Amino acid sequence: MKKQNIVIIDYDAGNIQSVKYAFERLGITPIVSKDKEVIRNADKVIFPGVGEASWAMNSLKENDLIDLIPDLKQPVLGICLGMQLMCESTEEGNTKALGIFPVSAKRFTNEQKVPHMGWNQLDDLKGGLLNGIKTSEFTYFVHSYYVPLIEETIASCDYIVPFSAALQKDNFYACQFHPEKSGDVGVKILENFINL
Amino acid sequence: MDVKDGRTVKGVNFVDLRDAGDAVELAAYYAEQGADELVFLDITATHEKRKTLVELVQKVARELNIPFTVGGGISTPEDVGVLLNAGADKVSINSAAVRNPQLISDLAKRFGSQCVVLAVDAKCVDGNWEVFLNGGRLSTGIDLFEWIVKAEQLGAGEILFTSMNHDGTKNGFANETLAKLSEMVNIPVIASGGAGNMEHFADTFIEGKADAALAASVFHFKEIEIPELKKYLKTKNIPVRI
Incomplete structure (x- = not known):
């Protein structure tokens, strides 16, 4: 595994321990930081997130990170709420977000149980971050809001509606599922990110 | 898995585990077998021994790449914060x-x-x-x-x-x-x-x-x-x- 400086953005939004441990299992000790210089100088940046969107955006604002993230040049991986915050906005708390992906996250309708919680299959895989992952392999999802399919979608999933399971635009990558909780499939995706 | 003082308590007799009472090892075994999620229920009686639960959660989170829930004796948001920070994905109350x-x-x-x-x-x-x-x-x-x-x-x-x-x-x-x-x-x-x-x-x-x-x-x-x-x-x- 490539030795590199991976920084997990720490903005008090949920469980970053699991993400940190997942990289440690791959032999990399990530730095957890909210320091702009530390983040800017990382080889790779992880933008995690669990919780409520407007609260998380406020927390980014308080930590003065709103302008920094869209301006990063190294590979950035948003996870779960992190991915939704990389969109233009989200219906959750009618929140304006970072605007990296030209799309808005929407709430699932209640035709089936919400949140979409559990293991589900990936489809329409487009390589890169998802190299070596096969259609119909399972990853672990927990979310009530979803990103519709767009040009930047690099994997889809289907629950109530087809939605973006992963996105990529330039150096910005994002997944709706939790790679750190997705068994061997998740491990492979994190390895792919390290090897980008 | 019922755990007490960091060890599983329901009689488990797996010959292929070094120590079947070791909750972390048992958790890793089940993850390997294809369990989709694990639930740990702490039946430790005393408040002081709760510390061992937090240590257990940390060890499990370090080892495991599937979601897990922790329950037993949780009564305040502070209890939950400690467990989530240790790496639990969910708590059961x-x-x-x-x-x-x-x-x-x-x-x-x-x-x-x-x-x-x-x-x-x-x-x-x-x-x-x-x-x-x-x-x-x-x-x-x-x-x-x-x-x-x-x-x-x-x-x-x-x-x-x-x-x-x-x-x-x-x-x-x-x-x-x-x-x-x-x-x-x-x-x-x-x-x-x-x-x-x-x-x-x-x-x-x-x-x-x-x-x-x-x-x-x-x-x-x-x-x-x-x-x-x-x-x-x-x-x-x-x-x-x-």
Whole structure:
């Protein structure tokens, strides 16, 4: 595994321990930081997130990170709420977000149980971050809001509606599922990110 | 997995594990076997010994790459914060929520509904399903269905329902009641109590409309092996991760 400086953005939004441990299992000790210089100088940046969107955006604002993230040049991986915050906005708390992906996250309708919680299959895989992952392999999802399919979608999933399971635009990558909780499939995706 | 002082307590006799009482090793074994999620229930009696639970959660989170839930003796948002920071994905609350329903909404607001599992033990008494505490010993007089609907409104993200009438019988899950619960709420319902064979799992997904099924002793005693169970469920057209 490539030795590199991976920084997990720490903005008090949920469980970053699991993400940190997942990289440690791959032999990399990530730095957890909210320091702009530390983040800017990382080889790779992880933008995690669990919780409520407007609260998380406020927390980014308080930590003065709103302008920094869209301006990063190294590979950035948003996870779960992190991915939704990389969109233009989200219906959750009618929140304006970072605007990296030209799309808005929407709430699932209640035709089936919400949140979409559990293991589900990936489809329409487009390589890169998802190299070596096969259609119909399972990853672990927990979310009530979803990103519709767009040009930047690099994997889809289907629950109530087809939605973006992963996105990529330039150096910005994002997944709706939790790679750190997705068994061997998740491990492979994190390895792919390290090897980008 | 019932744990006490960081070790599993239900008799487990796996010859292929170095130390079957080691909760971390057992957790890794089940993850390897294809369990989709693990639940740790701490039955440690004293407050001082809770520290070992946090250490256990840290060790499990370091090792495990599947989601896991921790329950037992959680009564404040501070308890939950400590466990989530240690790496737990969800917490399950039971008697503290019955005594103080506000706890559910406090936790949902602070940590998100997705990590708040409401565990409920209920018993059918004279045709009415009633919520019980202390492993079925303490009657509350609360109606199961009213409690579950209220818990959903307060922000519970999942319901872990154990039927005390079925638990330990190995005669199957409480499917009729599960189906009624599952249709009443719009959050996932996990079936618990009564698993004895592979058909019981298929039945609880089909008849019981359960979103997930939980079992302990049939796995601990290797009466059912997870890989076989999943293959079987697949032949019944139940979507499973293999």
